[in-house]
Amino acid sequence: MTGCPFGHDQSTLPGDSTPTRPSPRFATWREEAALVPLHYRDGHEGVLVTRYDEAKAVLTDPRFSQQPQRMPCADAPIEAGVPPGPLDEAGLLADRSGNILGFDGAPHVRLRRAVTRRFSGRSARTHRPRIAAIVAEQLEVLIDAGPGADLLALYAEPISIRVHALVLGVADHLLDRYAQDYVHGAPLQQQHDLLREAVAHRREDPGEDVISDLLANDDLTDAEVEGLLHMLSMSGRDTVAYMISTGTVALLEDPEQYRLLTQDPEMVPAAVEEIVRFCTMFLTVFPRTATEAVTIGDVTVESGTTVSVSAVSANRDERRFPDPDRLDVLRDARGHLAFGDGPHGCVGQQLARVELDEAFRALVTRLPGMRLVSTEYHRPTPLANPVATYAARPVLVSW
Template sequence: MSTAPNIEGTGCPHHAAVMPTDGTPFRPSPRFAAWRAEAPATRLTADDGNVGWFVTGYDLARQVLEDARFSQADQRHPVGHHVFSGHVPDADLVAAFTTGNVLGLDPPQHTRIRRTVVGRFSVRSVRGQLPDVRAFIERRLDELVAAGGTADLFWDLAVPVSVFAHCRVLGIPEHKSGEFADIFAAEELRPAEMVEFARAVLELKRDDLGEDTISDVLRSELNDAESLGIVSVLMGSGRDAIAFMIPTTMVSLLTDPGQWETLRSDPALIPPAVEEFVRFHAMFVSAHPRTVAEDLTLQGIDFRAGEAVWVSTVAANRDGDRFADPDTFDVTRDAYGHIAFGHGIHGCIGQQLARVVIAEAITQLLDRLPSLRLVRADQLEPLPFAGPLPTYSPGSVHVAW
C-alpha cells in the first residue's frame, strides 16, 4: 500500500480510479490536477481490471521514464484491448513485435536495435530534409488555395505532410507512399497489414540501398525478425504525432489572436515555440506502459514488482511545480524540459524530425494564409481515444480563408 493519502485513486485497489474521458488537448480532465494535488501517482483500474499506477507528477514521471527498474516488457494498456485482440497473428508478426519492437524492449536488446536507426533522426540529419519538406508544404498549400477557400487542416494538410516526411526519412519508395498512407494513416489499427507492408518495402530496398533509415537497417547486423520489427515500428510511430500537432496548434492560435499575432510578427519565434506547442497539446494521456521489475519506493509511492505503471505526459506537462501557469498557452514560454516526446532511453526517436516539420508547417500557414479562420474543430470537445494507447484524437479541423 502506498504511503500517499488514501483518497479516490490512491491507496488500496478498491479505491482505484478509472481513466477519465472528459479531456481535450486544450483542457485535460480536471481529475488529473486533483489527483496530482494529492500524490504524484494514483491507483488506476484498467479496462481489463488490472490495477496499476497512473503517474501525473512531473518529477516522478521523469524518474519512472529514466529508471531501468520500470520495464518496457509485458505491457498492459489502461484502456481498450491489446493490439492483437481479434487477430490471429502469424509467426513472423509475433517475432517482429517480440524481437524488434523498441517500444517494448529493455536494454541491451533495445540499445542495440535503436543504435541502428537513430543516426537518421539526429538534428543535423533531419535539418537536411528541410528543403524537401518546405517544398512539399508549399506545393500542398498551393493545391489547397487553388481548390477553394476551405480545408480540413488534418486530412488535407497535416496527414499528407506527415506521410511525405516519414517516407523521406525512412526511405519508403515514392510509388509506395500512397499504400503507406492508406495503411498507416487509417483510423483503424491494422497490425498485420502494417507488418506485411514493412516486409514488402524491405524486400524492395535490398537491391536499391540509399541514404535512409531502412537502408541502414538492411546494412546492419540485425536479423530478419529484428529488421522487420524496427521498420514496422518506425513506420507506425511518430507520423501521427506530426499529423496531430499541426492542426491542434492551429486551433489554439486561431482561438487566441494575441498568440497568432505574436508569431506572425516574428516568425523566428516559431521554432522555439514548438516546445510550447507540444507541451501544451501533449497527445499521450498515457505513454507506453511500464511494468515494475522490482519493489521500490519513489516520492512516497510504493511500487511493487509486477505492477503496471502508466505515465501521463499530458498531466506531467501541466504540473505547476515545473511550469508556471501551466494551463495557459504561451508561445513565448521557455517550455524546454517538457516530456511530450517522452524521456530517457525510450524518448521518441523522431522528435527532431517532428520539431522541424511542425515548425515549417506553422510558419507557412501563418505566412501564406493571414486571413485564416477556424470554422469547426472536433477536438474542442472530448473525443474517443485514438487507440489502446490512450492518445487524444485530432478529429477534423475545418478552416476557411
C-alpha cells in the first residue's frame, strides 16, 4: 500500500518505472512544466521538480530546508523491511543528534565537516589499492560460483559493505555482523549495539578511518558520533551495490556499450558518470521545504511548500542530455544529479566513483563475454523506502 490519502492519481509518483526505464509520465511532466503538483503522505500538496536546471536550482538554494521531512505519495508499494523495534534512549538521542540529513545551515556544516575528510577525492584515491583488492577477491567468488551466479549477492553487495567497513573503521572481526545488520537488515537496537562495539574497539586501537577521526574530534558528543556512524552506515552503501548491479544490467542490455568498455577499460571512469546518470536510484531525493517565497524558473514556490526533486527525471531531461533515454558510454555526463547537489549532495560520492570504477573495470577485463541471464530490474518492483528510491535486485549473469 502507498499510505497516501489520495489513492492513485496524476499527482503521485508513478509506479510503472524500472531502474533503466523510467515511467513515461516523467517525460510527459517535463514537457508540461518544470514543477508539477505532488501529493505527500501527510496530506500536504507540494510540487515535484522534473527538469534539470530547476532541480539544480532547488538543491543548491539555502532557502529550502530539510525540515519537515514529508514523504511523497507513490503508486508503487514500499518494500517491507525489518521492523525497527524499540531503541534505547542513547540510540534515540544519537539518531536525533547525528543525522545530518535533518539539519540545515551551520549545524549541518559542523557535522558534515566532521566526516568529509575521509570521503574526499584525495582520501578515496588512497583507498584505491585496497578497493581493487576487494573487487578482485569478490570477482573470484563470482567466477567460482559459475555461470548463472547472482552478481548482486556475490559481487555488488560484498564490495559495497566491505569498502564501507574499511573506510568507517569497522574492525574485521565485526565485518560479518556488520554485513548482516546493514545489508540484510536488523532491528535498530541491534544496529546501534554493533556500532558501539566498533567505537569501543577504535578507542583502544585507533586507525586512519572515520570512527577514529570522530573520536579525536573534541567538538562532537558521544551521541553525535554514534548518530553520524549510524547515518553513514544506512546511507551510500546501498547506492553502490545498486549502481554496480543496475549498471551491469544497463550495459548488458546494450551489448555494444559493454563491448566498447571491454575494448578499452580506460574508458570506464568516464563511463561511470553516464551509468549513474542512466541508472539513477532516486525517484526523488529527500524533500525540501521553502522557508520563504522562492522563484524557480517562472514559478514562485510559496513559503511552507514542500518540494521534491526527481533526480531520475532531471537526469533524463533532454534539455541537458540529448537523447537521454539511450545509454551512451561515450557521452560526457558530468554534472548529472545522481548524487544530488549543493550542501546536501552525497558526502561519499568520490569514494563511490572509485568503487564503481574498479568494479566495472574488473568485469569488462575479466569477463568480456558476460551476458545477462535474468533480473527483476525488467519489471516494476516495490520502492526501497518512502523517499522514494529503487531497491537493488538480483542479477543473474553468465559468461
